[in-house]
Amino acid sequence: MIIAIDGPAAAGKGTLARRIAAALGLPYLDTGMLYRAVGRLVLEAGGDPADPVAATAAAKALRAADFARGDLRDAAASKAASQVASIPEVRAALLAFQRQFGNENGAVLDGRDIGTIIFPEADVKLFVTASLEARAGRRHAELCAKGDEVSLEAVREDLAARDEADARRAAAPLVAAADAILFDTTEMDADAAFARALALIEARV
Numbered sequence: 001m002i003i004a005i006d007g008p009a010a011a012g013k014g015t016l017a018r019r020i021a022a023a024l025g026l027p028y029l030d031t032g033m034l035y036r037a038v039g040r041l042v043l044e045a046g047g048d049p050a051d052p053v054a055a056t057a058a059a060k061a062l063r064a065a066d067f068a069r070g071d072l073r074d075a076a077a078s079k080a081a082s083q084v085a086s087i088p089e090v091r092a093a094l095l096a097f098q099r100q101f102g103n104e105n106g107a108v109l110d111g112r113d114i115g116t117i118i119f120p121e122a123d124v125k126l127f128v129t130a131s132l133e134a135r136a137g138r139r140h141a142e143l144c145a146k147g148d149e150v151s152l153e154a155v156r157e158d159l160a161a162r163d164e165a166d167a168r169r170a171a172a173p174l175v176a177a178a179d180a181i182l183f184d185t186t187e188m189d190a191d192a193a194f195a196r197a198l199a200l201i202e203a204r205v
């Protein structure tokens, strides 16, 4: 079984996907981590994440240890991720890994193009959204809890800029698949979102 969970930044996809995977006994893949790790590799090598040659080389060299690292959520890695993600060769280099991961034992995958490009035949597709205000508030609280002193305004601007870039890019833009269930979590806490999403999924499979 493949469950595709897509949507804009900080909509709660990760928390939701992890809990759904645990409930259904499926492996979970946070595909944003792949792009973050590629962006971080380029930055560490002193390169420019917007440079297709450097970014593609990093994507091809990516190893599991690179995206298992815990320090990929900061603003620099987020921006670099969004930059490398707009390069078609980078996306192509990461596609086989994602399909292989899902095809081994089934999986819950979250990202931007899981239901449209990676697994267009997924059993269930959720497109998770929430207002920019709600998403910024949640991400800000998450960063503050980690001791990252960033303003709400800066978080809101970062999310808006990434959403805009992700939605406008030519390569695999952020868009809901025609057969995705639209799932707005603005008024839901994590527990309510999980319960509703699980019920929706169980009704479909």
Ligand code: C5P
Pocket: 009, 010, 031, 032, 033, 035, 036, 078, 081, 082, 083, 085, 086, 110, 111, 112, 113, 114, 162, 166
């Ligand atoms: O999901 P997350 O915010 O960690 O993703 C970081 C960036 O990686 C996104 O802004 C997007 O540009 C890119 N991404 C993508 N396709 C995916 C997952 C993430 O383009 N499937």
